[in-house]
Amino acid sequence: MVNKTVLITGSSGFIGFHLAKYLISKNFNIIGxxxxxxxxxxxxxxxxxxxxKIKxxxxxxxxxxxxxxxxxxxFIKYRPSIVIHLAGxxxxxxxxxxxxxxxxxNVKATKTLCNICKKYKIKKFIFGSSSSIYGDQKKYPITESFTPNPKNPYAKTKLQSEKLVKRIFKNSKISYLIFRFFTVYGPFGRPDMFIHKFLNKIKKKEPIKLHNHGLNFRDFTFVGDVVKIIHISIKKNINNKIFNICRSKPIITNSLVNMILKRFPGKFIKIIKTEFVKGEMLKTHGSNKFLKNNFGRLVFTDIKVGLNTTINSFKKNAC
Ligand SMILES: NC(=O)c1ccc[n+]([C@@H]2O[C@H](COP(=O)([O-])OP(=O)(O)OC[C@H]3O[C@@H](n4cnc5c(N)ncnc54)[C@H](O)[C@@H]3O)[C@@H](O)[C@H]2O)c1
Structure with missing residues (x-):
């Protein structure tokens, strides 16, 4: 029988929470x-x-x-066979x-975790990396074969972590997968990221800053799609590969702002347009061709649908 015990690091974080909830619904035992x-x-x-915790x-x-x-x-207590590393x-x-x-x-914690996974002979290691490792590129959409160009310490440590994962599991029986997430959003989202930052500003009636005059492009990807892909990756025999997870349909911040404001009719919100901020990417636009070629038919949630779900949840749960 397959050991259905999965250890998720970062299970109280945004993506880890959604993943734990989804995998529990698919009958996995989760150690968060x-x-x-x-x-x-x-x-x-x-x-x-x-x-x-109710589950x-x-x-x-x-x-x-x-x-x-x-x-x-x-690891001794629970003996997980799969580790999904989203803490960071x-x-x-x-x-x-x-x-x-x-x-x-990011770097030190990933190294400690990978070495323990190796010692306790888990079967599969899945790592949540980031589109930020690509930095700004000359051509779009960005495929997995593009040369990384990290622009900030966050991106640099994510790239270092990827290298650790590859090096530690090389020549071992443990298979690994690295997913590079592109701007993930959804219910219970991170308050430091644009959509929830904006929603909280609306709630508090405070002004919001739009960096680079609202002209940045982001390839927003719905969290429900991300967790479904990770679930498929547990079952599929795809090993030692790197995949972008993105919708591959970037949207300019100014359009996103208009879409959000439509859901708050009559609310006045002051928008301050600021200069470009050092270290931020101007555009994220990934290619999901390689992912689709390996994972079969994947349908990505339309931004309008995902945004509605997110805003409805924000109005209901106040976060
Ligand atoms: N959300 C996105 O759009 C996005 C995009 C690209 C990559 N990622 C990556 O995906 C992963 C999950 O992102 P998220 O948005 O859920 O972030 P998050 O901050 O909501 O979740 C990360 C969790 O890890 C925990 N954590 C941090 N350091 C830890 C440590 N040393 N030991 C144990 N726990 C620790 C934090 O308390 C937090 O709850 C991160 O590694 C992030 O770099 C996220």
């Missing part, structure tokens, strides 16, 4: 690990956790991945302010 750090509201992380098939351990001893004990320090702009946190929580 998270340090619940205060990069953004721990209250929101605890709210996500409280939703998961019988969910066990949670509050733990920092850099605590090697406790992490090993967890995200955020582009904060990475200039506190680069050390990126080294500790």
């Amino acid at each position: 690990v998270d340090s619940i750090n205060s990069y953004y509201s721990p209250k929101l992380k605890k709210k996500r956790l409280s939703i998961l 019988k098939k969910f066990n949670f351990e509050k733990l920092n991945l850099n605590n090697k001893k406790k992490l090993e004990q967890l 320090q995200p955020g582009v702009l904060y990475s200039f302010k506190n680069p050390k946190s990126y080294y500790t929580n």
